[in-house]
Amino acid sequence: MNDIRGIVGDAACRSGADAARYFEDPRGSFTGRDCLVVLPETTAQVSQIVRLCNANGIAIIPYGGGTGVVAGQLSLDSNDAIILSLERMNRVRSVSPDDFVMVAEAGCVLENIHAEAERHDLMFPLSMASKGSCTIGGNLATNAGGIQVLRHGNARDLCLGIEAVMPSGEVLEELSPLRKNNTGYDLRHLLIGSEGTLGIITAASLMLKPRDPEAVTAFCAITSPADALRTLRALRRAIGNRMNGMELMSGFGVGLVCRHFPTLRKPFAGDHDWYLLIDTAGNRGLRDETEAALADCIEQGFVIDVVMAESEAQRDALWTLREHTPEANHRTGAFCSSDTAVPIGQIDAFVSRTHAAVTAVHQGLRTNSYGHIGDGNIHHNVFPPERTSKSDFLQAHPGIANRVREAINEATLSLGGSISAEHGIGRLKRNDLKKHASASKMTVLRQIKQAIDPNNIMNPGALLD
Numbered sequence: 001m002n003d004i005r006g007i008v009g010d011a012a013c014r015s016g017a018d019a020a021r022y023f024e025d026p027r028g029s030f031t032g033r034d035c036l037v038v039l040p041e042t043t044a045q046v047s048q049i050v051r052l053c054n055a056n057g058i059a060i061i062p063y064g065g066g067t068g069v070v071a072g073q074l075s076l077d078s079n080d081a082i083i084l085s086l087e088r089m090n091r092v093r094s095v096s097p098d099d100f101v102m103v104a105e106a107g108c109v110l111e112n113i114h115a116e117a118e119r120h121d122l123m124f125p126l127s128m129a130s131k132g133s134c135t136i137g138g139n140l141a142t143n144a145g146g147i148q149v150l151r152h153g154n155a156r157d158l159c160l161g162i163e164a165v166m167p168s169g170e171v172l173e174e175l176s177p178l179r180k181n182n183t184g185y186d187l188r189h190l191l192i193g194s195e196g197t198l199g200i201i202t203a204a205s206l207m208l209k210p211r212d213p214e215a216v217t218a219f220c221a222i223t224s225p226a227d228a229l230r231t232l233r234a235l236r237r238a239i240g241n242r243m244n245g246m247e248l249m250s251g252f253g254v255g256l257v258c259r260h261f262p263t264l265r266k267p268f269a270g271d272h273d274w275y276l277l278i279d280t281a282g283n284r285g286l287r288d289e290t291e292a293a294l295a296d297c298i299e300q301g302f303v304i305d306v307v308m309a310e311s312e313a314q315r316d317a318l319w320t321l322r323e324h325t326p327e328a329n330h331r332t333g334a335f336c337s338s339d340t341a342v343p344i345g346q347i348d349a350f351v352s353r354t355h356a357a358v359t360a361v362h363q364g365l366r367t368n369s370y371g372h373i374g375d376g377n378i379h380h381n382v383f384p385p386e387r388t389s390k391s392d393f394l395q396a397h398p399g400i401a402n403r404v405r406e407a408i409n410e411a412t413l414s415l416g417g418s419i420s421a422e423h424g425i426g427r428l429k430r431n432d433l434k435k436h437a438s439a440s441k442m443t444v445l446r447q448i449k450q451a452i453d454p455n456n457i458m459n460p461g462a463l464l465d
Contacts, residue, residue, distance in 0.1 A: 032074030051169025064138025070426025106137025145422030150374030333390035
């Protein structure tokens with residue numbers, strides 16, 4: 001470890017109480033081991049650290065913003081690993097308006113990337129509730145999704161190139177802004193979504209887009225997820241690819257948000273079972289088109305009522321209801337938070353089947369279902385029965401969190417879905433992947449890992465055991 005200190009200096013190494021935040025899980029489900037935390041400032045320093053660790057068999061756990069919820073950034077089993085935080089590598093190296101490309105280092109906070117793009121009258125479309133703390137390196141390592149996947153895709157769809165330090169310490173320099181580059185295997189896509197198990201992303205070429213002249217946000221009251229699907233189909237026909245996102249929210253969930261954040265207000269005077277938060281963007285006149293499409297949905301009975309944001313402040317207020325949902329779930333005592341996806345057409349069946357499966361595990365469990373209806377990624381947060389604390393419930397029912405998670409997985413797979421949509425596998429879902437993935441897939445995953453990281457120093461225990 002002294003050799004590592006020689007690379008970055010004592011001030012860039014932390015341990016014990018000074019490093020406590022690096023061992024915390026955002027949902028309080030895990031506690032990481034007290035490892036040495038190393039904070040390099042350059043790709044060259046990362047390369048030297050990795051080369052040293054590879055020669056000595058020291059495990060490296062990459063750390064971005066610490067917002068991951070599948071324990072991918074924690075050492076759960078060993079104190080001998082190092083946690084390599086990229087937070088000091090937070091520079092925007094360049095912006096090319098002609099290429100619509102920004103080259104940013106892995107430690108750049110997503111919200112700061114948004115601000116830098118706006119300085120050039122452009123936008124970077126990846127967005128999520130944790131944008132103020134998550135980093136682009138972590139976003140790419142997990143192939144994050146977020147709230148605008150419907151129009152702009154996942155993180156991998158917004159990345160043109162990668163710089164990464166491989167397990168040998170060699171630097172893979174693939175930051176070209178080219179849209180067309182068929183020169184062998186696309187190593188960028190191999191590293192994106194690999195959760196730090198194949199290499200450490202240190203920088204990326206990000207795809208920027210023009211800012212839309214008009215943005216429209218609407219909050220709709222609906223009866224069921226089936227009506228949400230009908231509304232999605234109607235709006236996509238009417239508005240096309242100007243649909244940024246469509247978020248499904250339960251009345252139960254909106255109530256939780258307003259209970260824990262009293263300054264927030266429900267958009268309607270009365271309560272409804274389900275809501276849709278709709279975001280469109282495009283040329284001038286889109287508001288009229290969106291209003292007309294939603295009016296048609298009301299006429300056809302898909303939508304009960306609509307509130308349209310009249311200002312940026314109102315738009316932010318509506319989105320705040322969605323963005324505060326994860327924290328409201330946490331404060332209410334969620335003991336299981338899912339991240340699975342099904343085909344879009346199966347969402348209604350997925351919600352009803354999951355709720356039934358959760359209740360079958362234990363009568364009285366409460367479920368808040370919400371998420372990205374445009375890509376089939378609906379999250380289920382499960383709480384103990386009313387007036388029962390999380391700690392008391394889990395103590396009285398050991399293993400119930402795993403049983404609930406497996407019930408959700410089974411409901412997902414029965415409808416042709418995936419057990420991980422946008423948060424990755426990490427250490428939490430490693431056994432789930434091994435159980436449900438095909439033997440051929442697991443064989444290929446292990447072969448890739450062995451070929452690239454034969455000494456298993458890159459985030460061992462994440463994704464694969």
